[in-house]
Amino acid sequence: MRVGFDRLAGQLADLAPVYLLYGEEPLQLTEAADLIRRVCRAHGFTERRIYTVLPGFDWSLLAADIDAVGLFSERRLLEVWVPDGKVSPEGAKVLFRYAESPPEATVLLLRLENLPAAVQKAPWFVRLEALGVAVQVRPLRGQEFLDFLADRARSKGLDLEREALHFLAARTEGNLLAAAQEIDKLYVLYGRTRIDAQRLFEAVADSARFNVFDLTEAWLMGQVERTDRILAGLRAEGVAPAVVLWAITGELRRLLQLLEEQRLGIPVVESLKRQRLWDRRKVAVEHALRRLKRAALHAAIRAAVEIDAVIKGQAVGDAWGLLRDLCLALATAESVYLNLSE
Known part of the structure; x- marks a missing residue:
């Protein structure tokens, strides 16, 4: 499900398995991620794993963590930050597999900055968006900026x-x-x-x-x-x-x-x-x-x-x-x- 930044808070009463944050407006990206983290902590997600995807990132590390989640009783927040919005073919496979079979007691927070428009049609993106909540942020102009x-x-x-x-x-x-x-x-x-x-x-x-x-x-x-x-x-x-x-x-x-x-x-x-x-x-x-x-x-x-x-x-x-x-x-x-x- 895709929602605007202003509607995100209303979608957090029941946590979804995945939250997709993407766009080119850094303040809203940061505040959306902060809000999700706070709600996860309030729901008992005591463990947080952070992955920053830079050139050469090994996606098998995330894949192993996803597979290991079921072995532990703690609720976990898996946070993946992709600064340039580019996901490699290996990463696409890992994310698609997550969407196909999301592990229990897990929330995936995927933050994609400067996401190319074509990526929004990729199978892994479409599946994750259907599974959870996607929030697209963008620069505000005119009346929207005044309202902000x-x-x-x-x-x-x-x-x-x-x-x-x-x-x-x-x-x-x-x-x-x-x-x-x-x-x-x-x-x-x-x-x-x-x-x-x-x-x-x-x-x-x-x-x-x-x-x-x-x-x-x-x-x-x-x-x-x-x-x-x-x-x-x-x-x-x-x-x-x-x-x-x-x-x-x-x-x-x-x-x-x-x-x-x-x-x-x-x-x-x-x-x-x-x-x-x-x-x-x-x-x-x-x-x-x-x-x-x-x-x-x-x-x-x-x-x-x-x-x-x-x-x-x-x-x-x-x-x-x-x-x-x-x-x-x-x-x-x-x-x-x-x-x-x-």
Whole structure:
């Protein structure tokens, strides 16, 4: 059965043997996969096996895991990620066999990015789609994109007036990931409230004057003096520390995701391509990946949680001083500012 992204949640009351996720819209692909994982965990699927299909992938590993599932009592989620959407003849046989005789206590989550249209007519694809649930995601345009923005804002407790909604649509130009980030920033700035055009214009004007993304670029590149100077400028211009922290934690989560993909054997170049970063940002992220280790990033996340408590008045401290320590620690990868050593 084929359903749209917006109808996926309604199809998860009773889990299907297979979920096919495919298309060229990375935010919806990621969120659809996250939703399926959460529901599987809630249904007692305690074991999760992940396969990333890169050139030279041995499909017999997945075939063996499928055959072995029946030997164990645990419910399992078998997650297969195909970044380029290309399934080899060997893979087609394995997937067709799964569709013919799906093992018990098993859910197959097959994520196919950039799937060629011809593949949708392949026998293995047709069989899997008939067996389970297929979700095709695609870029949103016109009214669909406006509806996405409005729904996304409502999920954060934000009510965007019509003029503000259209301005945000023009600013993000159909990029769902960028739009989601802008809405997150509005929530950090204003909380759960109504957003009119003037308030949105003010938020955009602030971004043009004191760009928090310049700050993240500086520490990603390891530019210590520039990091310190930009942070001081942000403070002097009256930027909310919560917005600064929001930008920092967004990059920390991105770096951790990229490191995890590296661990799974996905080349950094491929991961950055899916992130849709501009060239200058890609260079900065690559610098940070070479300098900052997983343990350091987790330590930085813990520090961010403590700073968030200070900003919200739940703990005592100097939020700007703590932000400076965190930024300089990330720029230098030295524990003189925070305990970021491995």
